Amino acid sequence: MAVGLTGGRHAADEEARAEVDVLNSRLEKTTQLTKKIQACLGRLEATGKSVRDVSGPLNGETKKLQILGNNIDAVIAAIERLRQPADSKNDEEQIIRQGPDKAGLSNYLNSIQRLSTSLQNMESANLRANQQTRTDLQRLIQNGNSSLESHFDKILRGETPMSVEPLNFTTKGRPFPVISQDKIARLSLINSYVGSNATTENPLVKIYAEVRGQYLQKTLVNLAFASVNTAKKTSPGALYKAGTNGIGEYAKALEGMCIAEHENICSIFMRQDWGSVLQLACQVPMAELARTIRELNNHIKAHLSTDCFLAYEVVEIMSSLASTLEERTGELKSTLAAALKPVRETAKVSLAELLDDTKRKVSMLQSIPSDGAPIPIVSETMQRLQSMVEFLRPISSVMISLGDGGWKSAAAANRSTDAIPSLASFDIGADGKEIFAHYCTDTIDALLTALDQKAKMLLRGKSVMGVFLANSITIIERMILESGLAPLLDGKLAVLDTWRKRAKAMYTEACKDLSMQLFDVIHTNRTQRPPSGGIDSASILKGLSSKDKESIKGKFVSFNAGFDDLVAKHKTYSMEREVRNMFAKDVQQMLEPLYNRFWDRYHEIDKGKGKYVKYDKSSIAAVFLSLY
Template sequence: MVGPRNAAFAEESAEVEVLLASLTKTKDLTKRIASSLTRLDSSGKIVREAIGPIYSNTQQLQITSRNIDRVNEAIERLRQPLDTRGQEETIIRAGPKPGSFPQYLSALKRVDKALGDLTSTNLRVNESRINDFHSLLTLGVNQLHDLYRSTLQQDAQTIEPLHYITKSLPFPTIPQDRIQLLGQIAAAIASASAQSAKLGQRDEDLAVKMYAEVRGDYLNKSLQNLATASVSTVKVKKDDNKIYKQGDSGISAYAQGLEGMILAEHENTSRIFRSGNDSPRVLTQTCATTIATFSRTMTDLNRHTKSRLLTDCFLTYEILELITPLSYRIESTTNALRPQISDALRPIATPHRASLAEVITQTRSTAESTPSLPPDGSPVAFVNATAQRIQSFCTFDRPVLTLLSSLGDGGWRSTSNLSADNNPATKSSLSLELTPSTENPTLLSHYLLDLIQNLLDPLVARSTALHRNNKPLAGIFQQNCIALLSRAINTHPDAARYLAITPHSTKLESYRKAASSLYLAAWREPSQHLMDTISTKTNSRNSGALDSTSIIKSLSSKDKDKIKDQFKAFNASFEELVARHKSMYMEKEVKGAMAREVSAVIEPLYARFWDRYHEVDKGKGKSVRYGKGDVSAVLAGL
């Protein structure tokens, strides 16, 4: 066993010796590599020290080269505008011609660009050149001004708006070919104005100014006739007591013309001035004169309506109803002009809040100052005028409700609520944007009931005092007044909506009942003569009618004479009242109602009295002048 073990150890020992020999060689190689690296590092330092200055000089040369290229480019850019002047001056001085207008406009744009490039260099050496270019650009722009104005004037002939309104035709606009030309010219003028501003020279936007001048004059002159007619149609009415009705003035046509022409002009400005908010700004400037004329027209109409408040205040309500929604429609389309239109309306909207109270005050004052009443009981003309006034309030219910809503229920009775100084709402225009949540129709019902009360109370007091000894005449007069008011309400759908419904309808009914009672009081006298105060011994136990013969036989001579006297007294009183009734004027409704009420009082009493005592004169007709049918016929003829 010893022999194999020694052989294994000998083999391992040999391998160890080989590994040790390899390690020794590796150490020697590492030392040589380290020595080589040291020598390489020393050589690198020598190279860096030698090449460093050369690399630095090369970088500086590259920077210098780039700077030279940039200077050359700048010189080229500076030279280009200078070359442009010679190239474009001939075109610009020749002026814009129909066949060569695109080239002319292009030349102006190139000059404009060249001027911008020169200005951006900010070099003093270029100042004279900048002035030359600016003069050339100014010359070109002045020529464009002439072309611009002449092009605008081609479509600035005054038109008659009523022709387009009555025939439902669209208002004319500038043709598309001229729109395109005007847009190009306006842009060129605006660009030149910008260059002038950069040079410190104040230059207004002449394109907008000229457009507003030419087109504004066209709008104002075209609408002038309608503005004049709006005032003249109101002032020249033949009957000063006539209540204003919707459409009596030319304000509706004026409003349609104003809206139509403004919207047509908006179409022009939106196609010519397309940048930013130019179109609303230009439209506002263009319509300035037209809106000023509109404002003066509103002031004239306001002055007129204030002098004739009872008859013409409704013109104000029509204006508010027409113009306020119009201003919102224009704003929604053009994004302009509503503040200007609202300002024009303010002088007419604000004071007419107070007109609501003033109408009631003047109504009461006129009723109280009525000097005399018609002798036949017919109503005074002022009652019919007030009835028409009530209808007019209901016709213009929307603007009136707006005014009433700003005052609150009953606010028209307090002068403090009507003061513009005490109510900030009056300092701005009134909006007609009533919604179901804010609209309160009861306000108008209450206002109209106040108006009726302030008319009837003085007239009732006046008639009672003047006809103190003739109460039936006073009753009929009051009934006639009430009938006119009731008819005006019931025959007018809008008025019926506010006053012919419960509980508002009970107001007039209470006045009617009081007047009816006053008239029927006179008929108590003949009805008193039909009261039976005589006791008879004969009673009819049969199911048939009373036997007048038997009753008369049962009476004493004294009782018979008393019955005869009652018949005679009834005849005299009845005939007098019938004659008086027929001598009085009664409206159709009053005549029928009074005939029915008188019949209801007299007929049953007379029929009963006649049935019992008509045999008292044995058919001779001396005392019993009327049969039952005769009385019924007379009463039916009332």
């Protein structure tokens, strides 16, 4: 039993030792393998270091060779590019020599563009070897640009007539012709190249301005001549009538043509060039307009009293033209302001000059009708004011610039401004109407003052002076009421009322003297009261002394003589119907009540014989009625 156990344990130990031996054997082999691996790694590391030491310089040289190779490739490519202009120069030169017509505009422009690109490349390379080629390319490009400019000129002249008849467009309300769309496209294409490559000024601007400027000037020249010619009147003393001068048609034609040109310019040129091209194209016709306005101004100044209205019309027409062109094109307003300045200054000065002219004409009168008849200066002055109403818009702007009453001051009238009036300045609202109304009343007062002073020098007797003034006042008032002055001067004619009172006072002064003959001083017994009820002339006369009776007789005789003289003169005076009625009424109201009272009291002085009492109440009433 014990032997069995011992044998079994021994066998197990042997088996365990055998396994240990196997493990030890494998561990030894592993150790040996690890050493071999470590040795190999050591040899591999040494080898890698050697490779790195050797391959490092080789890699650097390789990179240098790659850079050199790339540089060589770039040089070869550059040489190829530099050879291309020389190789293609002959082809491009052939296109340039053909010109845009034969080669085609697009092909021609592309050729010039290619030449320009080639030249830029050569200039950036800056190789002496290509100097001749560069010179050739520059020559070709210059020739090409010159041909483009000539082609632009040729197209533009082909589309531009020498002139057109402007009245065919202005009178029919038709727009002026513009350049056709196919030609616009070609001109625009040329400008897009030339304008974008121009180093200084675009040469096409000058070409366009020259060609179109001549067309504008030749189209408008007859209207400019007509404007000056129509200013001359067959009747030198006739007032200028609105619209009878050709300046209106001239302005309409100029407006239409400038708008048409602006449309052309906007379609051909770049936006930044629009204003300068239009200004340059219109330079010649605007100079012609300025010359025309100067000639009109000289004519107006020589005939200011009759043709000042032409100055007002020119101011309005040119101001309206400037506003329209400013709105439509954004240009030409300052140019028109400079052209208008002479006439505008004349218009401003005219207001004071017309007042002075009125006074001067009255002062030069050598005579006044002895019957008090009105003289032409009155109606002439009022006709002038009536005509001003037709030009109230420009006159209003001129007066506003002078200020209310500015026409009385030479300094104010001579104030100058280069600014053209805007549409707002033509507002004839309350201010404009008020100022014009003040000018009218100043003119009327100046006229009547001058007439009054001259009447005192040339007429004898206050009654005829009163007739003369009253006639003038009546004509003034009538011409106001029968014209456009009426609403403007409504409620502003106190000046006429003042002068009318003065005229009535002059005329009725003789009535005051007569009325003194109809006043009596009666001495009665204070203890007796005058009879009441109806007047008994005989009873009154009985109470008078012989001296009083003689006084009454003398008063009747004096009154009769004075009254007959007054009636006779009244009938010989030349009076306007309104004046005759006014004075007849004044005489009747002043004398008839007094005479009737006097007659009632004292008509029995000659017991109906008519020796002293010439008129009874009915007969003198008839005389008064005959005065109307």
